[in-house]
Amino acid sequence: MDDKTSNTIDFAAAREAIRSYSLKRGAVAVGICEAELVERIAPPGFGPLAILPGARSVISIGVTGCTRGTWKSNAKVMTFIGNSVGPIYRASFGLSFFIEKTFGYPSIFVPPHVDPEYGARVPIQSLKLHAELAGIGARSMAGDILLHPEYGLLYYGSVITEMPLPTDPPMAENPCPAPACVELYRRQGRTPCQKFCPVDCLSGTIDDTGEIDEMVCDMARCAEMCQQYENMPNIISDAITADEVLDREEALYGAESQAFFYKVTSAVGATHAQCFECMRVCPVVTGAPQADPIRMGEAARKA
Numbered sequence: 001m002d003d004k005t006s007n008t009i010d011f012a013a014a015r016e017a018i019r020s021y022s023l024k025r026g027a028v029a030v031g032i033c034e035a036e037l038v039e040r041i042a043p044p045g046f047g048p049l050a051i052l053p054g055a056r057s058v059i060s061i062g063v064t065g066c067t068r069g070t071w072k073s074n075a076k077v078m079t080f081i082g083n084s085v086g087p088i089y090r091a092s093f094g095l096s097f098f099i100e101k102t103f104g105y106p107s108i109f110v111p112p113h114v115d116p117e118y119g120a121r122v123p124i125q126s127l128k129l130h131a132e133l134a135g136i137g138a139r140s141m142a143g144d145i146l147l148h149p150e151y152g153l154l155y156y157g158s159v160i161t162e163m164p165l166p167t168d169p170p171m172a173e174n175p176c177p178a179p180a181c182v183e184l185y186r187r188q189g190r191t192p193c194q195k196f197c198p199v200d201c202l203s204g205t206i207d208d209t210g211e212i213d214e215m216v217c218d219m220a221r222c223a224e225m226c227q228q229y230e231n232m233p234n235i236i237s238d239a240i241t242a243d244e245v246l247d248r249e250e251a252l253y254g255a256e257s258q259a260f261f262y263k264v265t266s267a268v269g270a271t272h273a274q275c276f277e278c279m280r281v282c283p284v285v286t287g288a289p290q291a292d293p294i295r296m297g298e299a300a301r302k303a
């Protein structure tokens with residue numbers, strides 16, 4: 001983009017157009033932060049400049065989690081329909097094209113996945129860091145999952161762009177821990193997410209003022225729990241190492257594998273790593289004003 005063209009752009013109006021495009025595509029929250037700020041916090045090689053050398057801004061968008069009915073269901077059902085990563089990745093992919101086409105600045109959809117060079121736990125970019133700095137989530141006691149006071153649990157997608165856009169500040173206040181969680185912690189020494197995590201992988205402390213003092217999450221244990229119903233590598237490994245034909249067939253065509261392959265072939269977004277137990281008991285996730293689709297519907301019908 002040459003200076004002459006960029007001088008004709010109204011960046012505040014562009015920001016609104018980006019916001020409006022994202023909301024139309026299903027996002028409920030949109031925030032923007034400076035690429036330079038992310039670059040300073042992310043480890044070397046994991047900031048925006050690593051994937052777009054001229055990066056100026058990072059746009060983070062969020063879609064809501066589940067319906068009220070889904071939260072009432074069991075853990076197994078939630079592995080099919082609990083997350084919303086598909087829609088958010090499609091919306092952010094579209095946004096990268098929208099910015100290039102409308103404003104002419106090179107933009108890129110951030111791959112949300114892990115970096116194959118560094119193993120199963122290291123992402124190419126931290127979507128949580130983008131969302132946190134762009135002001136659409138704050139770190140919680142539940143393994144640093146970001147929470148939003150209006151929407152509870154959001155799933156995030158990001159776009160990095162060379163466009164210099166007006167930014168948003170990080171959230172001034174953290175909705176975690178909720179007052180009810182502080183109360184439970186004072187009485188029992190544990191918050192709801194810590195208490196109900198099925199593999200006890202969350203710990204940490206709340207200080208005298210009711211703020212997060214320390215958060216600890218055993219990610220290996222959490223990952224094992226998240227992958228209990230669908231573990232592609234296990235299926236393949238069991239099939240390769242089976243000595244007997246029947247064992248091999250069980251590995252490939254047994255009930256668990258069938259369920260997994262159904263999900264993959266019917267393009268269900270939630271094909272790996274799903275556990276929602278810390279979120280199911282979180283008052284911010286289920287009680288935030290806009291987190292409940294029934295209440296959202298009532299408000300819309302009244303309007």
Ligand code: B12
Pocket residue numbers: 041042043046082083085111112113114120121122123124125126127128129137142143144145146147153154155156157217219222223224226273274275276278
């Ligand atoms: C790998 C991964 C997992 C793994 C391991 C989790 C882990 N944290 O190690 C497993 C499979 C266990 C998992 C589980 C879940 N996940 Co997950 N997961 C990811 C993924 C791909 C990377 C997370 C990660 O490792 N980040 C690196 C850490 C260290 O980043 P960070 O805390 O922001 O970084 C801090 C510093 O370390 C440093 N830093 C900055 N950048 C980087 C980059 C790197 C590489 C490193 C090391 C450090 C670093 O700066 C930050 C300063 O505070 C992200 C998508 C993404 N690309 O970000 C989704 C994501 C974090 N998962 C998500 C969710 C929702 C879940 C689950 C609830 C599963 C589910 N039901 O959908 C559980 C929750 C578990 C929990 N209690 O946190 C959401 C979180 C949304 C939110 N509201 O916060 C994300 C953002 C996906 C999305 N598109 O929305 N997940």
Ligand code: SF4
Pocket residue numbers: 142143196197198199200201202221222223225226275276277278279
């Ligand atoms: S996602 Fe499941 S295993 Fe991981 S911290 Fe939450 S409740 Fe525990």
Ligand code: SF4
Pocket residue numbers: 140141142175176177178181191192193194278281282283284285
């Ligand atoms: S249950 Fe939710 S609000 Fe309460 S401490 Fe855990 S993450 Fe925070």
